[in-house]
Amino acid sequence: MRTIRPSLPRVPAIIPAALLASALLAPLPASASAKGAPSSLMATQAADGTIQGELVEEGTGRPIAGALVVLMNEAGARLTATLTDTDGRFVLRVRNAGRYSLRAERVGYATTTSRTIDLEDGATVTQRLTARVRGVELQGIAVRARSRCERTPDAGPATQLLWEEIRKALESTAWTQQEGLHTYVVRHWTRDMGPVTLRIARETTRMDTTAASTPFRTAPAAELRDRGWVQAEDGETVFYGPDAAALLAPEFLETHCFRAVPHPTDATRVGLAFEPVRGRGRPDVRGTLWVARDSAALREMEFGYTGLEGSAYDRRMGGWVNFDRLASGAWIVRRWNIRTPMIRESRPGGAIAEPEQQIVAFREDGAEIMEVRPRGGEARMLGVFGSLRGTVWDSTAAAPLAGALVFLEGTEYTAATDSTGSYVMDGVPPGIYGLSFAHARLDSLGYEPPFMDAAVAESAVGQAALAVPSMGRIVAMQCADSAGAVLYGTVNNAANGFPLPAAAVRLAWPDDSAPGGLARAERTTDTRGRYLFCGLPAGVSVRVSGEFVGRPLPTATLALAQDAPREHAIAADALGRIQVGGFTMTTGARAPVRVSGRLTMINGAPLASGMSVHLVPMRLAEGDTASPRQVPVRENGEFIFGRVIPGEYQMDVVDASQRMLSRPLAVGGGESMQVDLEIDPATFSMDPVIVTARPRMGxxxxxxxxxxxxxxxxxxxxxxxxxxxxxxxxxxxxxxxxxxxxxxxxxxxxxxxxxxxxxxxxxxxxxxxxxxxxxxxxxxxxxxxxxxxxxxxxxxxxxxxxxxxxxxxxxxxxxxxxxxxx
Incomplete structure (x- = not known):
């Protein structure tokens, strides 16, 4: 048993989860074996007698593979079992002489029982069993939305028929696990999910290859009966999930009732629901085992918890188990999960008040068999995924957004858009994700796309369209907290159209209450040359003016409306020296021959050795090309780039540990540019890197x-x-x-x-x-x-x-x- 211990800030009490039991069943008695399965025979102790034979169809004589043949004593107690091979043959080792019988079971078909077999010490008896091919018909089962809950699963005809087929699948699953005849490649996942929509906020996965017969377990049935299915252990709360051993145990049957129920959306399925009997008085489980009507095959089990109190519990706690039948007839658990809450406690009434609990997230643990390989057989792929497809549209350019990175929040699933803005994200596990996208253009627009819910289903292609809103919509969102008109725009280099930072943009408009009868406002453009005014008076005309490095900007008079953000671009001469905090630039009249600069520490500390400056082109004029460049930083902090083409760049300062500080850089016209940057060591951003290993001679x-x-x-x-x-x-x-x-x-x-x-x-x-x-x-x-x-x-x-x-x-x-x- 493993409990989940999520790490949340200031969470004094956390609800953990026990891993759900696999499906399942307690180990069968030793000595079960099929002919042609050497390891099973080797694991069996020497037998005094042997019962062997074959199982064939009645009338045709065709062998029946994958049937479970059970050996029973005179009292009808089960002793051992095996699966028939591809030729319908079986071999059972029997330790003692006596009178026995055989029962052959196949999910979805009537059970076949042999005559009594008298087995003497050391003897070998051969039996030929015939089975009727008439399937068990579940199509005619009539169930009501609310039928009577029977105290035992065989109390009513519908529940008895359903339980018999479910029991066969569970017993076959147990036999497969006990024999260890398969190797599994399993994908495990842990997900943190939102408390309302269950959207996946974070997912971690790992792959494992195992032949373990019982990868998941639950507590003993007697303990679950006496203490309940949700227990406090060492200051934690542990949720147990029902495995087959618990479902078949007498302790479970005596504390639960059963009834046949219709599927709420799928008419091809019928369910056997179970719930605790009245007066149980302990935390318990309720759920449904879903069976296919046409084949009587067990498909899945879903369950939840009952008998819990407080606001920190809801019906979404629980899990499910998916079953699958292999070509050999063996049954396995293909997928499973269990979902438990993560709780925060608070005492708004003071330290002596009763604590209040709130669900802040859900933690889901699960696994899925991606590949199963029978001993000596061909591997079978079982993993089922979904896909997401769609487009990303840039409304500011009225064109598809190519080169965008579309991603699912908290995961490593990504896709890039092509020239048409289309993306395809395949191989995504089912779930509800947060979907968003990233692109270099978004930074220049000052827009960060929100996450949208994206549902991914098994073997299905989901559609999700994404978009950059119009520029008017973007600035309206930025001014959402201010009533009034909006004015936005850029200040650009008149020679080449590139943005200019640190330009002063001033507004003036009539206002009798203001000094001189004019109200005024001023903004300074950012490193992308952008400015934004929110909350301006609507229905008036404003005069736009300003200056850039001591030179006046062109003036204009604009009319503003309440519900229509106004855009205004300003062209200016890019001459002079610019200061933006610790970031200084000097521009000239023509295209720069070189970009030089100096780095200093804000605390006066000397620069670390091994630093370098990277210059990455982000946007150039049409027809211009440039490659990323890198130069070392000298001991005095100076660096030089020769002949840089005008455009928008990303300037990155990188230290010897590959930590990085990034700044946008607009290179305008001129002979030279001087860039002075003060560095705060705390602003370097990058995850720690491994330093325990050192390169030696390459x-x-x-x-x-x-x-x-x-x-x-x-x-x-x-x-x-x-x-x-x-x-x-x-x-x-x-x-x-x-x-x-x-x-x-x-x-x-x-x-x-x-x-x-x-x-x-x-x-x-x-x-x-x-x-x-x-x-x-x-x-x-x-x-x-x-x-x-x-x-x-x-x-x-x-x-x-x-x-x-x-x-x-x-x-x-x-x-x-x-x-x-x-």
Whole structure:
């Protein structure tokens, strides 16, 4: 049992969750085996007798595969079981002589029982069983929305028929788990969800390969009966989920009642609902087992909690389990989840008052089998995902927004828009997500898109259209708290149209109550040359004026309306020296020959060694081109760029630890530009990077001890690589060496920069991966023995055809179980 311990600020009491039991069933008695399953036979103790045979269809004689054959004693008690193989054959080892019988069960078909078998010591008895192919018909079951809740599942004809088919599926599931005949690739997830809409705010995932027979468990049935399904343990509250062992236990049957119910939306399904009997008096579970009418196959179980008090509990607490039948006839749990609340306690009435509880979020833990591989058989893919498709439209330009990064909040699922503004995001797990997008243009517009709800369903394509609103709408939102008219615009270089920061824009309009009969307002343009006035009087004319580096701006007279924000662009000569806080620029009359500058610390401390300045073009005049550039910072803080083309740039100051400080830079006309920047060390922003490993002669090595230490911060290889300063992982999950990239800047929500992908060669256990392979994204750190990164020079002698470097990953798996990409 594992409990969830979410980390919330100032949350004195947290509701944790126990992991839901897998489906399920307590282990069957030892000695069950099918012919052709060697490990099952080896695990069985030496038998005194053998009962073998085959199961065939009545009339045709065709073998029946995947049926569960159960051995029973004279009293009808179950002793052992096995599944028939593809030829319908079965083998059961029996320890003692005696009188026995066989029962062959298949979900959706009538049960077949053999005659009595007299087995002597050491004897072998062969039985040929025939089964009628008449299916169990559930289509005719008539259920009411509110039928009587029977104290036992076999009390009424409808509940008895449903329970019999459900029992078969659960017993087959238990047998599959006990025998361990399959290897599973499982995707686990943990989600933090909103308290109202259940929108996913954060999701973490990990992949696991296991042959565990019972990956999830719950508490003993007697304990659940006596103490309830929600228990306080060591200061925490633990929610237990019902597994099959609990459902079949006498303690559960005596404390719950059952009834057949119709599905609220799907007429092809019918359910067996269970709930605690009246007067239970303890926290309990209620739920429904859903069965297909046509095949009687168990599809899923959903459950919730009852008997809980207080405002911190609601009906959304609970979970579900999905079942699936393999081609061999074995039943497995394909997907499951459990959802529990995260609670905040407060005492508004003082320290002695009763605490009030409030649900601040939900925590969902779940898992899904992505691939199942029978022993000696072909793998079967089971994972089911959905897709999102749509467009991003830029209303300010009346055109599609190409190159936007569309993403789901709190996850690593992203997609880029093409030239038509369209995006496709495949392979998304079902759920409700927050959907938004990012683009460099959004920063220049001063707009941050809100998140919208996006529902993703299994095997379905969802549509979600996104848009940048009109500029009038953007400024209206920025002035939402101010009543009145709105005036906005930019001050641009008249020679090339590029924005000018630190220009003073002044307004004046008639107002008898103001001194001199004129009211006035003034704004200074930001680093993008933008200005905004909110709350201006409507229905009057305002006079616009101002100055830029001592030169007057062109004047204009504008009429303002209440419900229509007014835009006004101002063209000015870009001559003189500009000061914006600690950011200083000097411009000349023609295109600059060079951009030079000086960095200083605001506290007077000396600059750290190894700093550099990056200049990244964001927008240039039509026909102009420029590449990202980088220059070192001298000891006195000076740096120089030669011949910079006019345009809008991103200037990044990077220290030796790859921490970064970014500022926009508008380069206007002139012979030279001087940029002086005061640096506050606290403003550098970047996640900590791994410093325990050091490159030596072009080789960077992480041993097992270092990888184990990194597990405190990362769960899989891709997360770890994002923290290695010599490595870059782009938003498209391209992995490359920092020195081989044209340029790198950390991901920003509103101004993402996507560097040119120059991937290194990645080799896992001697097998090269394809570019953008997903394996590193899902390879758990606990399965990695070492990682060795070679730069192009170090890799040349061993891997001469890999000019961008090589990463060697050695796993802890045997050679026969080397990981494969999903």
């Amino acid at each position: 080789v960077l090595t992480f041993n097992r001890e270092q990888i184990v230490a990194e597990m405190k911060h990362s769960t899989h290889a891709m997360e770890m690589l994002r923290r290695v300063r010599e490595v870059i992982v782009t938003p498209s999950r391209c992995v490359g060496l920092r020195a081989e990239m044209n340029y790198y800047r950390p991901y920003s929500r509103s101004t993402p920069y996507r560097p040119l992908c120059r991937p290194m060669t990645i080799i896992v256990d001697g097998v090269p991966l394809e570019p953008r392979d997903n394996l590193l994204r899902v390879l758990p750190l606990e399965e990695i023995e070492s990682i060795e990164i070679l730069n192009p020079h170090a890799a040349a002698s061993r891997y001469p055809n890999n000019p961008l470097g090589v990463m060697l990953v050695t796993t802890r798996r045997p050679a026969s179980r080397a990981p494969a990409a999903p």
